[in-house]
Amino acid sequence: MSQNAEATVEITHEVGLHARPSVKFTKLAKTFPAAVEMAMAPDGPWFDAKSIVKVMAAKAPKGTMLHLRASGDRAREAVEALVALVERDFDEGEAHVRSA
Amino acid sequence: MSAPLSLTGTPASPGYAEGPLFALGTALNRYEPKGSPDGERAALLTALDGASEALALLIADAVGEAAEMLEFQLAMVEDDALRAPALAAIDAGANAATAWQAALGEEIAGYEASEDDYFRARAADLADIRDRVLRDLTGSNQEASPPGAILTGDDITPSRFLQTDWTSGGGVALAGGSSASHVAMLARARGVPMVVGLGPVPAASGRTALLDAEHGGLALSADFPGVEAFRRAAAAFRSRRAGADAYLRKPAVTADGVSIRVQVNVADPSDVDTIDIASCDGVGLMRTEFLFGKPSGLPDEETQYGAYRKVLEWAGGKPVTIRTVDAGGDKPVPGFTVEEGNPFLGLRGIRLSLARPDIFRVQIRAILRAAVHGNAKVMFPMVAVPAEYAEAAVLFADEAAKLAATGVPHLLPPLGIMVEVPSVAVAPELFADAAFFSIGSNDLTQYVMAAARDNGRVASLNVVTNPAVLRLMSGVAAFAERSGIALSLCGDAGGDPASIPALLAAGLRDLSVVPAQLATAKASIAGLTIGSA
Numbered sequence: 001m002s003q004n005a006e007a008t009v010e011i012t013h014e015v016g017l018h019a020r021p022s023v024k025f026t027k028l029a030k031t032f033p034a035a036v037e038m039a040m041a042p043d044g045p046w047f048d049a050k051s052i053v054k055v056m057a058a059k060a061p062k063g064t065m066l067h068l069r070a071s072g073d074r075a076r077e078a079v080e081a082l083v084a085l086v087e088r089d090f091d092e093g094e095a096h097v098r099s100a
Numbered sequence: 101m102s103a104p105l106s107l108t109g110t111p112a113s114p115g116y117a118e119g120p121l122f123a124l125g126t127a128l129n130r131y132e133p134k135g136s137p138d139g140e141r142a143a144l145l146t147a148l149d150g151a152s153e154a155l156a157l158l159i160a161d162a163v164g165e166a167a168e169m170l171e172f173q174l175a176m177v178e179d180d181a182l183r184a185p186a187l188a189a190i191d192a193g194a195n196a197a198t199a200w201q202a203a204l205g206e207e208i209a210g211y212e213a214s215e216d217d218y219f220r221a222r223a224a225d226l227a228d229i230r231d232r233v234l235r236d237l238t239g240s241n242q243e244a245s246p247p248g249a250i251l252t253g254d255d256i257t258p259s260r261f262l263q264t265d266w267t268s269g270g271g272v273a274l275a276g277g278s279s280a281s282h283v284a285m286l287a288r289a290r291g292v293p294m295v296v297g298l299g300p301v302p303a304a305s306g307r308t309a310l311l312d313a314e315h316g317g318l319a320l321s322a323d324f325p326g327v328e329a330f331r332r333a334a335a336a337f338r339s340r341r342a343g344a345d346a347y348l349r350k351p352a353v354t355a356d357g358v359s360i361r362v363q364v365n366v367a368d369p370s371d372v373d374t375i376d377i378a379s380c381d382g383v384g385l386m387r388t389e390f391l392f393g394k395p396s397g398l399p400d401e402e403t404q405y406g407a408y409r410k411v412l413e414w415a416g417g418k419p420v421t422i423r424t425v426d427a428g429g430d431k432p433v434p435g436f437t438v439e440e441g442n443p444f445l446g447l448r449g450i451r452l453s454l455a456r457p458d459i460f461r462v463q464i465r466a467i468l469r470a471a472v473h474g475n476a477k478v479m480f481p482m483v484a485v486p487a488e489y490a491e492a493a494v495l496f497a498d499e500a501a502k503l504a505a506t507g508v509p510h511l512l513p514p515l516g517i518m519v520e521v522p523s524v525a526v527a528p529e530l531f532a533d534a535a536f537f538s539i540g541s542n543d544l545t546q547y548v549m550a551a552a553r554d555n556g557r558v559a560s561l562n563v564v565t566n567p568a569v570l571r572l573m574s575g576v577a578a579f580a581e582r583s584g585i586a587l588s589l590c591g592d593a594g595g596d597p598a599s600i601p602a603l604l605a606a607g608l609r610d611l612s613v614v615p616a617q618l619a620t621a622k623a624s625i626a627g628l629t630i631g632s633a
Contacts, residue, residue: 014413018218019172019225026175052172053181057210059219062413 003034005076006069008042013089017060021090026052028085034072036082042067049082106319107298112279112374114616115293115341116334117271117311118321121304122245124253124260129238131197137190144186144196147236151177154232158262165289169258169282173229182207182229197237204230217373221281228257245270250311250318252301258283266292271311273318275301279373288374291341314616344619348379352622356629360604362621363419363612365590369407372414375615382418382475384538384612385590386411388425388463392433398459404466412474419475421538421588421612422467423518424460424492426481428452444552449482449518454491464499471511478513479538484521486530493533516586520544525572528579537580539608541591545569564593565602577607588612597624604630 013021029036029050036049040058047054049068060066066086070078085091134140155174162170176182185206189199204226211223235242242260245251247268251260254276261272261283272287277296287294293313301318308321310330314337321327352360363384364375372383391399391407412420427433428448436459440446453460467478480492493515503510519525520540525548528537541564546553548569551561563569573589580587588610593599595617603611604625613621 014416015218019222020168023168023171023175026179048181051179051181052175053179053207056176056219056222059214059216061216 002072003075004069004071005079006067007079007083008065008067009083009086011060011062011064011066011086013086013092014062016062016064017055017058017066019056020092022052022055024090025082025085026050026055028081029078032070032074032078032081034070034075034078036068036070036075036078038069039067040064106324107273107301107317109273109295109298109316109318110279111294111313111316112277112281112284112296113272113287113292113294114314114337115271115291116313116330116337117248117250117269117293118331118334119248119250119270119308120246120306121273121301121309122249122251123305124251124256125243128234128240131195131238133195137193140190140194140196140199141187143237144183144190144200144233147196147200147233148177148183150236151229151232158259162262165282165285166258166262169225169286170262173225173258176226177229177233197234200233200237201230217278217370221278221284224255224257224278224281224283227255228259231257232259250309255281256283258286261286261292266290271295271313273298273301273309273311275299279370284374340620344623347622347626348619349376350622351381352625354604354625354628354630356631358604358609358630360625361588361610362618362625363421363588363590363610364615364618365612366411366615369410371615372411375618377415377418380418380618381610383411383415383420384588384594384610386420386422388423389427389431389433392425392427392436398433398435399462401462401466401469404463405470408467408470408476409473412470412476415474417475419477421477421479421516421590422513423479423481424450424453424463424467444546450480450488450492451482451484453480454488457495460492460495461499464496465503468496468500468503468510468512469508471513472509476511476513477516477536479516479518479536481518481540482521482543483517483531484523486533489515489517489531489534518543518590519576520547522547522572525576528576529583532583532585534585536586536588537576538612539573539576539587539589539591541569541573541589541593541603544572544591545593548572564591564596564599570602570606573603573608574606581607586610595621597621600624601628601630604628 037046038049039046068079068082134143155170159167159170186199186203208223208226211219214220245264248270250271250273252273255274256272271293274296275298279296284294293311295313295316298318310319310321310324352362361381363382364380365385366372366383367387368390391404408422426449428437429444438447447455483489500510500512514535516536517531517534518540519537520543524531525544542553545564546562549561551558553562577587589608590612594611595613597620
């Protein structure tokens with residue numbers, strides 16, 4: 001069933017949308033059939049949230065308000081899942097820790 | 101005769117190596133054009149598939165950070181957005197190798213232009229991907245390095261690092277590079293010594309060299325007079341590391357069960373890139389002199405704010421004790437400090453800051469704004485009388501009020517003092533208004549003993565374990581305990597296994613040490629018994 005959905009979420013993860021978080025983020029986005037886009041500002045520019053090249057190019061630091069929108073099958077589910085991942089700090093509770 | 105090779109750089113992974121130099125080559129075979137856009141397109145897609153397969157195989161064998169770094173590279177290689185510009189160039193008539201090199205070159209330039217160390221360091225991952233595909237396209241093989249070699253070059257790719265057999269030792273000496281790179285993290289995880297930022301390393305493949313990645317240096321052994329001293333330092337490092345590593349990740353506890361806080365001293369914000377916050381209890385001393393004395397002049401508020409914020413965010417909720425600028429003495433700053441006949445007894449530390457409120461207020465505002473990003477504390481160096489503390493505290497309150505009036509987010513951190521001028525150590529009760537005390541054992545010792553710490557002729561007098569120095573410390577500790585004032589120590593003695601027993605006996609339970617001494621300090625504490633006093 002085709003839908004549209006959008007949401008805004010703040011990146012609270014210490015290092016922002018860096019390599020590891022970006023891998024998780026794009027992998028999750030790709031599990032949904034809907035087209036998913038993200039932007040750093042409400043009026044865009046929008047880019048493909050399934051592309052790690054594009055997501056990394058955003059260089060989104062901690063504190064960024066991330067805008068998400070999706071259209072197509074399971075669009076709402078896709079946006080909800082991605083928002084939850086960002087809110088969980090990409091499941092990296094200790095991600096700001098770097099190995100000695 | 102060539103000049104002796106003796107280069108200095110920045111340690112990215114501590115350790116020592118002695119072995120033949122090996123220049124990392126970038127030589128590729130000539131690419132054979134396929135003659136048609138379809139042929140070029142097919143060649144690039146085949147090479148990309150090959151890269152994906154090779155990375156997937158490496159991932160299967162990798163763990164931890166190596167696996168995560170490879171997962172990132174794999175995701176990039178498989179992303180249509182990475183190959184799209186190259187495929188477009190092929191359609192426009194370019195060959196696969198040229199198209200790929202140009203497309204990745206543009207992507208890499210984007211990362212290199214970033215102001216964020218972390219993003220800049222990802223350029224090396226992109227270069228790694230580029231070279232992997234180019235080698236496949238051109239049928240080039242990498243020459244293997246001899247066992248125990250010191251690899252030299254401008255930078256080293258993560259996959260080159262992972263392919264190297266480090267079981268016979270060896271190290272990495274880079275002209276460029278970064279301690280925030282994936283490959284530096286891999287080197288630290290593997291315990292492979294690595295120095296970055298050496299500048300041009302002369303081509304001397306095959307000649308034996310010495311790599312000191314504890315202090316950051318490279319020398320050709322044939323030209324280097326200190327080979328024996330180097331080997332002794334290397335042996336001492338190995339035995340220290342072997343004994344201490346077991347303690348690094350654990351909280352510091354004495355043999356009889358007394359918990360000791362062990363924090364780190366940070367001299368430059370980039371120091372924290374190589375420290376695991378889980379291995380320490382916070383930052384007991386964040387120096388701010390690194391910001392001052394740059395050729396570009398005194399630092400503006402934004403530069404300072406960025407530096408403080410970086411360390412506060414890195415520390416998570418753990419405390420970061422920022423020391424207001426301690427210029428003067430042996431740390432002159434053009435445009436700020438004054439020329440004096442006896443600078444250690446002159447206008448330095450808080451004395452200088454209070455004499456130059458225009459400069460001090462900039463630092464205060466930067467600290468107040470950064471403080472919202474973590475658990476900040478602030479301490480004043482060289483306080484001698486209570487009025488200095490009171491005057492500095494008024495400036496903090498004043499700037500906080502101004503920020504509040506303009507709606508700028510800020511936080512007034514607890515304000516404490518260094519205990520390093522003997523007047524404070526003798527009569528600490530005069531400073532009961534301070535939120536905390538931090539003993540600066542280097543200066544306290546030199547002032548109590550009247551023996552400059554930078555004068556080798558009186559080094560035998562400059563001893564922190566002199567009974568007079570220790571008695572002052574235990575007096576401060578007793579007063580702090582009675583009055584509920586937090587106390588720590590942030591001088592070199594805190595990380596020195598020979599001094600730690602005396603410091604604990606004097607009543608100290610919170611030591612701040614340079615990062616390189618973290619593990620040894622904890623190991624030394626674990627071997628001590630101090631009773632439950």
